[in-house]
Amino acid sequence: MDHQSKLDNNVTARRAAWDLERENLQQRLILPEENAEEEKLEGSLPNLVGGVDLSFVPGDESGACAAYVICQAPNYQQIIWQRTRMITLTAPYIPGYLAFREAEPLAQLIQEQKTERPELTPEMLLVDGNGLLHPHRFGLACHLGVLVDLPCIGVAKNLFQMSDEGILRDQQYHTGVRDLREPGQVFPLMDTSGRILGLALKTTAQSSKPVFVSVGHRVTLNTAKRVVLAVSTYRVPEPIRHADMISREFIRQRVNAEKVFNALAKPPPDPSRLRAD
């Protein structure tokens, strides 16, 4: 048995276990009817919107920084609460199984906030990744939404192509996206059964590329679209953009501190040794 097939077996075994775990969580997923009272928001916008993201240590498979921010209306550029944490990831990134790598550490940050500052719990949580727009109809936004039981929206920066499902960058897709002119315009992403799994949404006039919005948990696609648009000053919604910047900066600081430490700990190279032989 060669090395490559051992790796393949590990991935296969992992997927089988994760599929069972996913099916259990999936039973707790709540998807409100699109027409049903338009939820609690009823055309209004949430006052507090949360955002989560991870940044990674360059050249390190498991080192990462998790960030969770809460932004406030009206423009959601103001952060009223934030936390970052260095974490060690246990699972590899396998396409379709992102949640099993990222959901747990993010859920911990959110649960801590709910305990320490329950009054700041956001009415909506934005996640970097997909929700229903997923081969198992249960992406990170669904997974995390169920874990913390918060209304949750998935916002991906790239389309997760699922050729078997009819979600692909074909001619129709390119045409539809090219025709997005104004912020708020969408191109529906439909699977082969005719179900709309998500939207390619143009968030700002400047951005040529849309973001890919899908329902996570306890939210309708209409509300998801409305909220994402409302919290977007730039292409990426503010809460996610801030979580991204904060976690990146944390990593950058940490890597720099390491360099300084190593420079002081190791003896500086002795130039005289270069021609000492």
Next chain:
DNA sequence: GCGACAG
């Protein structure tokens, strides 16, 4: 077999 592949 080939290409695709959220983060």
Next chain:
DNA sequence: ATCTTGTCGC
């Protein structure tokens, strides 16, 4: 996700 600076354009 990350490796990476400047550069073209509004």
